[in-house]
Amino acid sequence: MAGGIGSGPGKSARTYAGFGVPLILPAWLVIGIFLVVPIGIMLVYSFLTKEFRGGVVWEFSLAAYDQFFFDRGLFGDDPPQIEWTYILIFWRSIWQAGLATLLSLLIGFPTAWFIATRPASTRTIWLFLITVPYWVNLLIRTISMKFLIRDNGPLNTWLLEAGLISEPIHLINTWVAVQLGLFYSYLPFMVLPIYAAVERYNFALSEAAADLYASRFVTLTQIILPVVKPGIIAGCILVFVPSLGSFLAPDLLGGAKNFMIGSLIDEQFKGAAGNWPFGAAAAMILLSMVMLVLIFYARSQSRREET
């Protein structure tokens, strides 16, 4: 790590390493107190006994994980079977988040490419424009989307007046609306890292490829994509992970008809269920899934660097 700062070997690196400890201390404290400790509490709570109407009893219990994986029927005394309810809810979140990532990539990549290939003087303006909508709170943006797409909202009114449709497209309270909300919420997280990668790309490489009679498709897949891949992967993670735990879009645009992971966890703490250990367990399972994705990414990255 220190080698990245000091260019010379030996002494200078060590000199800088000495500076590093006090400098990094605030960050470690923040991460320790506001990340590791709360996650530790959640982990412990997920193994405790549920107290009726919220709270925990300090007795070890696997009931929360049992509830997640085993179905014992409405009255809780049927022989245990595999519980599909939560798998279904997780799967819904995963494919919605995955689709949002894919859509963001399809729209974000050309956008990032467009911005990166503008003259340096206008790039800042384009980037600025990308960030403008995100000065507004996520809640406000999600509600605005609801206003836009409702049956008698502006979108349907315009399409009807333009004669493109004969009756309103019913979007509100469907999974399509949830998807629109997710995709729109996190799109800039795709654009910005890809932009950063494309901006560093040396366009002489494309020229060289063209000189060597590579088709445009081959140039894209063989030259450009490998170079900007880290940006794409970073963008995908930045869109996928928050989409996975999102609960504003499903609640406001999807009509809260179907739980996603985020709203399921929310219900355990704030709803009538008051099942804190189960909420904690669901959060830990979500966290583990995200960790797995990130570890997978980190390993593929380090393997790439070795080769």
Next chain:
Amino acid sequence: MKPLLRTGASALALTLSATLAQAEGELSIYHWFEYIPQEILDKFAEEYDVEVTMDTYDSNEALLASLKAGRLGDYDVAVPGDYMVEIMANDGMLDTFTRDEMPNFDNILPEWVDVSFDPGRQSSIPYQWGSTSFSVNRDVYSGDIDTTDIIFDPPEELRGKINVLDTAGETLTLASLHLGIPQCSTDREELEALNDLVQGAKQHWASFGSDVAKDVLVSGDAAAGMIWNGFGMKAREEGANIEYAYPEQGYIVWMDNVVLLKDAPNRENAIKFMNFLLEPENAAAVTNYARYTAGVDGVEPFLDAEVKSAPELNPPEGGNPVFVQPCSEEVQKIYDTMWTNLKK
């Protein structure tokens, strides 16, 4: 100009008292969102020279969760609904007061003194009461609406255009009324029937939402929706052509109550505030703002004309109002499973 000056002066006084950080002279309220007019808070602050702060929550369960998570001792008063008063009292979260401490206690309407959730009013006073049923858009459906069929077995015109409250308690209670089974029933056949009912009815529901219950009716996203009466009245006043129903199978009534919290940091001011809210003029100001009904005698002269005549606030004689009951842990667990299965 004069009132402006006075407000300015009181604001200055508030700032000063805040700057001097006097321990006495503070009041910390934990309240529902959009449920008390700012003028009333200002009036209390001015009359008693108290610095008032308020946090808000959006459901009885959220209030309980927050207090359980360690906020007890931060607040002086909160405003739980009827069944939640009982739950909080049983959990030892409430302090008690005596009638001598509260000169206006006798302003409470007699029927609201000896209530089941706080017999004799040891820890709570009435805030506002109202009902929960549903409103129907009369442009869309003109038939009879005084039946829970509207929600659970809707006519053709309303199918797919219904919003239900996103709280298991109220929605499952209305469903129990529809079936004519007792609340918190432990009978397996009745519980299975309840489960089948909501599972079957969901296909007709467009959305689940509580804080959006008014908005969906005003915007037309929903043509019928479960709603609290005052919220329904506000929706009507905002231009929706809707009518509030009093279903023959029964409807839910509730009362929100100001409770004295245990370990209140400013107990004395909390009592003063509760006493202040029992003044008819102040209780009426809350009613005029929230569009519900006060449990205090003598509010009539101070009420807005629209409030007095609103159909939402004047249930017909001979209806069947019921309070939501807190169910046992065993039944609540089944309700939770039912609710999760409904929304999976």
